[in-house]
Amino acid sequence: MRNNRPLLSLSHFSIRRKLLLLVSLSLFSILISTALAALLHRNDLIDARKNEIRSVVEATAGTITDLHARFTANQISHDQLIAQVRMHLDSARYRQGNYLFLLDASGQMISDAGRPELEGTDISSLTDSRGGRLLTDLLTQLGNRNEVFWHYHWAVSDDQGQLGSESAKVSYVTRIAGSNWLLGSGVHLQDIDRQLMERLLTLAILMLTLLLITLAAALIIAHNISTPIAQLCQAARRLGEGHLEGEVCGTQRRDELGTLARAVELLQSQALDALRLRKLSEHARFLEEFDPVTRLYNRQALGEALEREISRQQRYDSRLAVLVIRLVLLREITTQWGRECSNRVLNLIVERLRTHLRVDDVLARHGEDTLTLVRPEAGDDETLKALLRELLETIATPVSVDGQPFTLHGRIGVSLYPGDGDQEFQLIGRAEEALRSARRDERDWVWFNALTTSPVDQRLTLWQDIQVALEEDQFFLVFQPIFNLNSNQPVSAEVLLRWRHPQQGLISPAVFIPFAEQTGLVKRIDLWVLNAVARQLRQWSEQGLNMPRLALNLSGISFLRPDFEQLLNTAFNGDLQLLQHLELELTEGVLIEDMERIQEQIDAVRQLGVQISIDDFGTGYSSLSRIRNLDIDHIKIDRSFIDDIESSPQSCKIIEAILHLAHGLRLKVVAEGVETEAQLHELRQMGCDLVQGYLLSRPLERSDYEALLDEDLEIDADIL
Structure with a gap:
């Protein structure tokens, strides 16, 4: 395909050159306009000077006519007439060097203030530099008319009266009524041209000044446009090459380039976000394998x-x-x-x-x-x-x-x-x-x-039975209430998983949960529990029950899944109201993983309204100093400390220290495994927030737990 674009196109020039070209074209246009204006202005000046000369001559002609009429009436002598005329014409000078002259038709020069040497002389034979007789030319142009604008050449005199070379001159000449006198006055065209040149010179200086200002403004504007464009091109080139960390210049501008810069900055930000998401995705895929x-x-x-x-x-x-x-x-x-x-x-x-x-x-x-x-x-x-x-x-x-x-x-x-x-x-x-x-x-x-293969065969059978239990819903949930020691009322419950085997009856979680964690089945079990809790909360919501918060203990494998947030939304159908009634319990063992990754996951989950607590605190690898930067709500003291609370002063000190530090971090503390009234009394005295255990309630099946909620049961505040 042929390229029909012209070889010289504006797209081949930089913005700076385009602006300079625009200024040059503007200057050329101004020069042409100025030349035409000067030509028209010269004609206007000539017309204006003609009108001025005519008005001066006509005004003086009246006085001369009166003087000549007095002479005719014998009121004054001929000598008096000539003297008074010359005196009057000499005083009638105007502008700088402009004067009036008076001659008769026979060629006698009566008065000439510009060239006094011609007064009283016959100028009929006077010629110009071209050889033409001046008087003959005047009479010819005048003809039978009373007035005429006479074009001729005449010597130029300076301020001292010295004559110079001849130049074109135009004079207005009129007849004096009742006589053969001719009164006139003129102006050299070079005087008009000089006046025009002075004006043009002033205009040229002004134009040159404006041109320099315009050129400087054009260069400044070109720099103001081309520099950020070049910077944006560099930023776009960096983005294209994959370098996303550079600063985008010009985003503070309020013109179109600022809009473009902010668009490039937004593109860079989106590219950075995409890169971070890609790295997170790659990291998540890496952690999966x-x-x-x-x-x-x-x-x-x-x-x-x-x-x-x-x-x-x-x-x-x-x-x-x-x-x-x-x-x-x-x-x-x-x-x-x-x-x-x-x-x-x-x-x-x-x-x-x-x-x-x-x-x-x-x-x-x-x-x-x-x-x-x-x-x-x-x-x-x-x-x-x-x-x-x-x-x-x-x-x-x-x-x-x-x-x-x-x-x-x-x-x-x-x-x-x-x-x-x-x-x-x-x-x-x-x-x-x-x-x-x-x-x-x-x-x-x-x-x-x-x-011997019998233990292994038992493990294989258990592996198969768990999968069947998941498919046939042999698992079910029970709820162990958690009581608030300030209000003495149940405020939430821990969800516990139970398995009712068709042949073996109830199987303890202590048997199948560790095995599920070893074999990887724990992810499927966690997903089943999560969906079961969501269904239960949805059912209670539809029944209009007083909704409790349910605490669910998840494995670290499930919690750290990259799609865990999506699993939560899917299980709860994106219902943020229901998600606010969910609390996830993480064991301390989860905290040995990448803390930055854990923090990101916790932040993402809490944005859905889900609360977070740390379970079995005090027995694993973490400490309050390790979790102080985690956005969590509760910590649960491991029951091993509660068991020894009556017999071990060390356990009491540990519990008091945990309570003090946790409250300093604005965390609430849950004591689990409370089985005696003495334990409950000690925890109340220490200022523990929440408790659970067999003393208050064993894990309840759904119907029993619903009945507990309806009864609005309270702990005996006066116990011990």
């Missing part, structure tokens, strides 16, 4: 990777080994030297273990102090034993952190595909069972095929 400390696969990703390897081993009909490795003493390092130190020790050991891995090996962090190695094409037993020895020797090699030496040792549980199972959960579960046997027997490693 990888351990944030070691950057190894986590438990969920391990299961998926193992499932893929099992499929591949089926095609090649080879053996696969699953090694669950426990790093003994790693937890003790955490307790004594802190989480950061133990994480550094763990990373040093992981880096050493990587040197023994093959390309197709999968290494994952299985738990707090547990790693899992999946080795495809594991080889025979002797090859595996050599690998086990290498791994244990590597773990036992001392590591140093900040000059502090640490020596760990490992224990390993081994399961093999296909002999020990053909499902990922079977192989991992049986390797864990072998590891537990190794811990009990204090052995370096144990092979699962050397164990």
Whole structure:
């Protein structure tokens, strides 16, 4: 396709050049206009001077006519006439150097104030520089008329009366009535041209000044426009290249460029937000598959990777080994030297273990102090034993952190595909069972095929039963009321999960919850509980009951899901009124994760109106100094402190300290596990805010809890 655009287009020029071109065109237009105006103005000046000359001559002609009439009437002599005429004409000078002359038709010059030497002389033979007779030319132009504007050339005299060169002159000449006299006065055209040039010079100076001012203004305007445009182009180029941190200039301007700058700034802000969201999304995806400390696969990703390897081993009909490795003493390092130190020790050991891995090996962090190695094409037993020895020797090699030496040792549980199972959960579960046997027997490693299979078969059955229970709604909720010690009334309830098995009856949460956390089923259970609580609150709202707040204990895995906020909105259909009756209880174990990530999740959840509390406070890794920056509402003192409140002064001091510090942070404190009146009395004296326990109420099924709400029950304020 041909490009029909002209070679020279305004789009090829910068704004500065366009403004200079505009100024140049304006100047050219002004010069043309000025030239035309000057030409017209010259004619106007000539006409004005002609009118002036005519008025002067006509005014003087009356006096001369009167003098001549007196002469005719013999009132004055000829000499007196001439003297008076000359005196009168000499006094009739006007402007600078303009005068009147008087001559008769025969050529006698009666009076000429400009050239006195001509007075009384005959000028009929006087010629100009072109050789023309002046009197003849005058009489010819005058003809039979009484007046005429006479155009001729005449010498110019200066202020001292000195004659110069001739120049074009125009004179008005009129006849004096009753005589043959001719009275006239004229002006040299060069005087008009000089006056015009003076005006044009003034105008030119003014124009030049205005031009310079306009040019300076154009340069300033061009700079004011082109500089921010160049800066905006640079900002747009930076955005295009992915550099989003630079400052956008010109956003404070109030013109179109300011609007454009703010648009670029908004685009940059949106790009930054998109980048942050993308990084958060990538980080969330990373956390879904990888351990944030070691950057190894986590438990969920391990299961998926193992499932893929099992499929591949089926095609090649080879053996696969699953090694669950426990790093003994790693937890003790955490307790004594802190989480950061133990994480550094763990990373040093992981880096050493990587040197023994093959390309197709999968290494994952299985738990707090547990790693899992999946080795495809594991080889025979002797090859595996050599690998086990290498791994244990590597773990036992001392590591140093900040000059502090640490020596760990490992224990390993081994399961093999296909002999020990053909499902990922079977192989991992049986390797864990072998590891537990190794811990009990204090052995370096144990092979699962050397164990009895009944415990593992029970775990497999439990895994299957939990999935059936979720599908058939065998789970149900009970509610343990929480009482306010100031009002002595139940203000909320903790939601507890129960399982009624069709054959085995009620199964304790202490049995299936830890197992669900180990196998990854806890996310499905949490989702079931969340939906059940939402349905219950919605039902109570429709019934018009006095709505309590329900406290729900969630696992850290579910709470830290990147889509958790969406799950809440889905379960409650986005009903913010219902969400205000929900409280999420997080165990202290959640707080060992990334605090920045936890803070972001808490802030997002609280924007929905949900309250947050920390459960089992005092038994985990956190402290009030750690959670002081978290936007939470309650902390729940672990029941182990409440149990000892009557017999242990230390427990009392700890509870008092927690209450004092929590109230200083404007947090309310819940005491759980209150089972005696003495415990309740002590907590009331200490200023505890909320309590729950068997003394006040056991966990109630839905109908019983609804009846409690209808009764408006109160604690006996005078107890003890």
